[in-house]
Amino acid sequence: MRVLTYTDCRLDRAGHLRQDEAWLAARRRDPDSVVLLLRDLQVAVDGDGRGPRLGLVPVGELDGPLPEHAMFLGLDGERAVFAASVAEAPPGLAFVELRGVGSLLPAPEAGLAAYARGLAFWQGRQGFCNACGARTDPVAGGHARRCVACGAEHFPRTDPAVIVLVHHGDHCLLGRSARFPEGMYSTLAGFVEPGESLEDAVVREVFEESGVRALRPRYLASQPWPFPASLMLGFHAEAEARVLRVDRTELVDARWIARADLLDPERRPVRLPSPDSIARHLIETWLQG
Numbered sequence: 001m002r003v004l005t006y007t008d009c010r011l012d013r014a015g016h017l018r019q020d021e022a023w024l025a026a027r028r029r030d031p032d033s034v035v036l037l038l039r040d041l042q043v044a045v046d047g048d049g050r051g052p053r054l055g056l057v058p059v060g061e062l063d064g065p066l067p068e069h070a071m072f073l074g075l076d077g078e079r080a081v082f083a084a085s086v087a088e089a090p091p092g093l094a095f096v097e098l099r100g101v102g103s104l105l106p107a108p109e110a111g112l113a114a115y116a117r118g119l120a121f122w123q124g125r126q127g128f129c130n131a132c133g134a135r136t137d138p139v140a141g142g143h144a145r146r147c148v149a150c151g152a153e154h155f156p157r158t159d160p161a162v163i164v165l166v167h168h169g170d171h172c173l174l175g176r177s178a179r180f181p182e183g184m185y186s187t188l189a190g191f192v193e194p195g196e197s198l199e200d201a202v203v204r205e206v207f208e209e210s211g212v213r214a215l216r217p218r219y220l221a222s223q224p225w226p227f228p229a230s231l232m233l234g235f236h237a238e239a240e241a242r243v244l245r246v247d248r249t250e251l252v253d254a255r256w257i258a259r260a261d262l263l264d265p266e267r268r269p270v271r272l273p274s275p276d277s278i279a280r281h282l283i284e285t286w287l288q289g
């Protein structure tokens with residue numbers, strides 16, 4: 001099975017270097033450092049007809065050193081990798097939504113772009129202290145922000161969400177949300193609440209959305225999903241019974257679908273989620289099981 005999109009970021013995050021201001025300043029001037037350019041959370045790509053590649057530009061090709069607010073992502077071998085927001089794309093690069101190209105990029109580049117997009121989204125949302133309301137400034141190479149008034153430190157936020165394929169015998173449960181593309185059905189998902197284990201979140205979400213009692217949640221895989229700030233935690237679970245009581249405020253429909261019908265593209269009664277999603281991975285894993 002192919003690598004799950006956005007999970008193959010091979011960068012050494014080098015967290016111990018984030019506090020070294022002198023080293024970071026030198027890397028921002030180093031012509032061999034590279035920067036992933038962003039604009040309004042869109043990522044720069046080099047679309048030259050051979051498929052998109054991430055627009056990683058050597059600092060030596062820029063007009064000057066990187067700005068102080070450039071985010072230090074880590075080390076690729078000896079080379080420092082940054083991300084920075086700019087107003088204009090250099091010649092040959094274009095800005096695109098990551099969702100549109102994530103599954104087309106080489107896997108390590110998709111992972112790097114997800115990392116940069118997630119951090120940039122948080123940077124854009126944490127300009128003010130949510131303890132006292134004063135301004136915050138970036139510190140630690142962009143991995144924290146400190147309040148100028150009360151000194152509170154704020155860190156990037158990731159929202160855990162469980163996503164689960166529920167099965168009963170040779171049937172699995174797929175649901176349809178109003179915001180899905182026409183005909184698409186997917187695995188059930190929801191955010192983890194305070195004080196809740198992942199397993200409890202699986203059982204609660206499945207019951208709320210479908211009336212199905214989920215048993216024995218089994219963790220399979222996770223996927224960063226920076227659209228804007230989620231971490232998807234993928235499970236399989238068994239159903240106590242093949243019943244259904246759909247909560248129409250959460251889903252427009254849900255169905256039990258036979259494995260044989262999903263395996264045969266000719267008979268498949270629904271459209272499956274996109275190949276870059278963990279939902280698709282959970283479905284494919286079950287189909288092959």
Ligand SMILES: [Zn+2]
Nearest residue numbers: 129132147150
């Ligand atoms: Zn404050």
